[in-house]
Amino acid sequence: MAFGAPVGVCLGMASLIVLELLPNTPPVTLLVKSAVTGANNFVLVAVPMFILAGDIMQGGGLSRRIVASAARLVGNVKAGLAYVNILASMFFAAISGSSPATVAAIGSNMVPEMEKRGYDR
Structure with a gap:
């Protein structure tokens, strides 16, 4: 040292x-x-790769479009942003098959949107 x-x-x-x-x-x-x-364990390799896939999808705009589509479906109801988050997470989880990738991709889009609408960090 x-x-x-x-x-x-x-x-x-x-x-x-x-x-x-x-x-x-x-x-x-x-x-x-x-x-x-x-x-050399599948889980130890798979989780970081799913998170990387989520970051790539977020960088390419896929998760932003998923959130926009979910907002068009349920965004106008009371507590619509919570429903948008759940619906977008369902769509993204169906695409990626991984909850850590869903959190990395959808969470990075939803936190700024929630702050913009007045939610506390």
Whole structure:
């Protein structure tokens, strides 16, 4: 850490040095293999990719159009913005199949819209 290395790298290097110096410990290659095997999990890869897909859809304007379509359907009723949020989330969840991606894409559009209409952050 004195040389400006990140804390995680320093902790990892210290752990590897201690594991190499202690007798009767498994070789470092076995530990690395265990870490890679543990990280090779579909869920650990899928969730960030769904969030990335939601950000891409939001950047391309798809989520903005979904919110606009939902607003045309139910936006004029009492508490219409809440209904718009629910309906847009249903549409987007049907497209992406992921709730984290829906939150990333629809939430980034609905929070400014709610603030514009007088809701507290």
